[in-house]
Amino acid sequence: MVGGTLADIWPTSERGLLMSLFTFACFFGNSIAPIAMSWVEARPDLGWRWIQWIQVILFGVCLPFIMLIPETREGVILRRKAAQKRKESRKLGNQSTTDVAVDCVYLARSEINKPGLVELIKVSSLRPLWLLCTEPIVLFFSIWVAVAWGVYYVLTASIPLIFQGLYKFDTGRVGLVYLALTIGTILGFVGNFYQERLYRKNVATRGPEARLYAAMFGGICFAVGCFIYAWTSFPHVTYIAPCIGIAVAVFGIFSIYLGVFNFLADSYTVYASSALAGQSFLRNMVAGGFTFFTRQLYTNLTPRWGSTLFGGLAAILAVVPFLAFFYGPQIRKGSKFAKTLAAEEERLRDERGTGRSVDPEKGSE
Template identity: 45%
Template sequence: MTITACAFAGIAGAASSSYAMGYSSMIRDLNCTLFQATIGLSVYALGIGLAPLVTSSFSEEFGRSPFYIVSSLMFMLTEVMIALAPNIQTVIVGRFLGGVFSSTGSTLVAGTIADIWLPHQRGFPMSLYALGVVASMGLGPTIAGWIEANPSLGWRWIQWIHAIVSGVYFVSVLLFMTETRSTIILTRMARQVRKDTGNDRYCARAEENKPRLASMIAISCMRPMSLLLTEPTVQSFSLWVGFVWGVLYILIDSISGEFSGVYGFGVGETGTVFITITIGSLLGYLANVYQERLYRKYVHRKDQEARLYIACVASVALPTGMLIFAWTARPDIPWIVSMIGLTLFMASAFVLYQVVFVYLADCYGPYASSALAGQSICRNILATIFPLFTTQMFDRMTYKWANTLVALIAVAMIPIPYILFFYGSRIRQRSPVSKKILAIEALNQTASFGKS
């Protein structure tokens, strides 16, 4: 079930980035501009960011399993819609809807893992989930580049391949995914007992004082924004990961142009450059394996901040990778050097992506889903905005200076994990949300002590 859930995250990640490899044939076939094609890349991230504000409440009401079934089916249909699109407007609408339905792969997976794994067991499956998201963003364009390079295939076949893979995944959901949310399972059991016995006294706790769906949607929309606007921990990490995610989308949009212009790479060869995202993700995954060891060793001393050791290293490695890429993408320097810079950047980005999930989940406990939804909004909105000015920025500043500017902004963000590492507990002590969480934990401990 974990692999099936994480596979959806991988399919969604591949679809987000492989689309950009079909720009040339799309512009030719649909008679559109590069900017119009880029909008399709941006609105996908917008759909991923906005949809969970509403859908998370429906998953609490109706369970996770129906969402996997409906989302995977509808995602497959959006890929078919894009593949058959007669104009760029249909492509843009299809991409937005694809982002909406693929958001299940980026939001419910963490909840599914939390349902079926104990807290001390979640490190590996969460790393598998993050690896599925980020690594597939490199693997997708690698394959799509060679599809685009074939004159008889082009951008439509990139979408058809996604539709076929999504169809296979939909069948796997029907075969392997069952309901994992405990409140839904207990409610169904209580209904069955009432039906079998005819006694209405049997009920699940989730059925008592059950809030209306409208109020649940209102809370799921308002609470993430409230945490994003009021909690320094959520703000800082959201800004950091949002910036990095936006830069990743810039790279997705610009790598082809840079490597073809500087090194004369063809479409298939530039697609292969995206394998650096996958390699960097694997290196980041290994770094997180070591981080888990550090966490178990120092958690009693540092509490949640024991999650941040590797993040502090990644904050320095990330702009270093960007500067290597910016200053070595020249005809007189071998292309492998630039790819090393990209790999270092992606390894650092993967570490950050993973740390955001586990650190905010540890810090915000019962409010973790809202905190993560808040950072997701910030992350995907920036991913929506950044590609829209990529072409203009590189045309006016050149690739070297534009990437240098991005690296310098990343340098300014280096202190974020260090501040949280040394002062995170003090910052949380001043937070009204953290005080509520501590009160809930104290109440739970008192109840457990009373039962014992």
């Protein structure tokens, strides 16, 4: 829901930095937590159960703040404002205005033919899957980021296998290896500032494809990092070498993740929540599945060939952003949904020009 929420609050031109902050928080949390919790597990007076207890405590602290986050969906805000206006008008006791007239004067677009709860749930559940299955842009970008996210999970799970098995690190020292993920995350976040410069310079001519410069470079770095991690994982090679491979791969994954979020949000505008939901569904299903065979993969194929397999997949899928960058406009022209979206945007511009209340999602998400 985060990508859609950010798309609700900030316009396209201001969204890049906010999306990068969200991505940074996501990656930084995944890298800093193992560093801290490895020392929790290493302490005999705490152990692995206290990892869960600490998480419960942190969740309890954050929950009240999460519940205070205000509504961001434009249509919901307009409905609430219209209802408040009707309530205030009735309190004035204006006898010359009937309830029907008051309801007509203060009426949000999403209240016209508003679907029921069952229909809302149906649309919100099926539209992301429909976009995922019928829109080539959503499908191929989702497959690409799903593999990248899956490899990120594999990297996280493989670090103890390699650094305990090959380098004989204890639990605490294995935790410090996750600093490589943190370094890759920081490099990805800093690199996004250059991506934003390129975006502002080229968005007028390139459109949403101007979001893909860092993702194209990141796709290559993703494959290169996997190959470095694969072919430096030997006991006689310093442990710094595979750490460099991890950092390079995570930099690439960060750029891919951020690029996909920004590109889909820009391409599907008012339906960004649905496009990102379909992408997130596939990404997390694939990544979660990868963790089931990580140990078997690295045991049977060895760390070298296991990581090489992922590097090969990354190299093949690195072509996705290049195809989108050069052929994205033609692909969107052939999409029925994109044509419908263009007509919807034209209608929204016309209605905003006349000053009428507009709900871009018509209450459907």
